[in-house]
Amino acid sequence: MSKRNIHLAPGLYFVATPIGTARDITLRALDILTNVDILAAEDTRSLRKLMDIHGVALNERPILAYHDHNGARMRPKLMQYLQEGRSVAYASEAGTPLIADPGFDLSKTAAEAGVLVTTAPGPSAVITALTLAGLPTDRFLFEGFVPNARSARLAALRNLLNVPATLVFYESPKRLVPFLQDACAVYGESRQAAYCRELTKKFEDIQRGTLAELLAKAQTRPVKGEIVVIIDRAQSSPVNESDIEAQLKIALQSMSVRDAAEFVAQAHGVAKRKIYQMALNIEQKP
Numbered sequence: 001m002s003k004r005n006i007h008l009a010p011g012l013y014f015v016a017t018p019i020g021t022a023r024d025i026t027l028r029a030l031d032i033l034t035n036v037d038i039l040a041a042e043d044t045r046s047l048r049k050l051m052d053i054h055g056v057a058l059n060e061r062p063i064l065a066y067h068d069h070n071g072a073r074m075r076p077k078l079m080q081y082l083q084e085g086r087s088v089a090y091a092s093e094a095g096t097p098l099i100a101d102p103g104f105d106l107s108k109t110a111a112e113a114g115v116l117v118t119t120a121p122g123p124s125a126v127i128t129a130l131t132l133a134g135l136p137t138d139r140f141l142f143e144g145f146v147p148n149a150r151s152a153r154l155a156a157l158r159n160l161l162n163v164p165a166t167l168v169f170y171e172s173p174k175r176l177v178p179f180l181q182d183a184c185a186v187y188g189e190s191r192q193a194a195y196c197r198e199l200t201k202k203f204e205d206i207q208r209g210t211l212a213e214l215l216a217k218a219q220t221r222p223v224k225g226e227i228v229v230i231i232d233r234a235q236s237s238p239v240n241e242s243d244i245e246a247q248l249k250i251a252l253q254s255m256s257v258r259d260a261a262e263f264v265a266q267a268h269g270v271a272k273r274k275i276y277q278m279a280l281n282i283e284q285k286p
Contacts (some may be wrong), residue, residue: 003034008087011116016096020200029120036089039063043093129228133194139165157186167231180215185250192232198225
């Protein structure tokens, strides 16, 4: 692939890297990786492998690890290079820096110091998944990873209940089923959704359907790889009593009658007394 020997102005260059297929790298990203003075990466092994694939020589240039665990220690060193008038490239392990990846504090510190901060845009799992999910893309909210603890996860999902935008989440294979179970409880089993895994890779897989259908698939067919979950926005159609009943049944698996009724009533903006009676009836059925 074509690379040019060019002079880069002193500054911080964020470089988006492929999320799967190595050939998704941009020509400008290769130019930067070829000509920058200092290289930094979330995972130096991944960056060196990518450079090897595309024939970009390191040429004894420093390549430094910078991630969430060492950021406070490494930032001063990178800032010193920048203030000396060097060009520094920073690359995520996969995808775009700062988008659920490290880089924010480095970007903020460099900008506040008056250093040039720019980017070579490219792959992003968020945008790729939105392109493939078959759901509205005119407005979307990227939430990233929700909390692991169930109570906190439910609270996070509830906070997004009435957001008038398509919702985008990251998930891991082990957490996909509990995530979809809670999404069914909060948004209703009939909400349209999709999950996308191994994007741009050999075994790329896109599953589309209602939340209930996706949950059934995930329960019977364990998934592997990195996952993006896309959930459609709330529709303005009247609340369906059968949907409320189904939602109550899911909520009652882990909540008391009172808590489940309050949870579902708030989710749909309906009177708690009616929902509480429905929950009692469900509990009393053999």
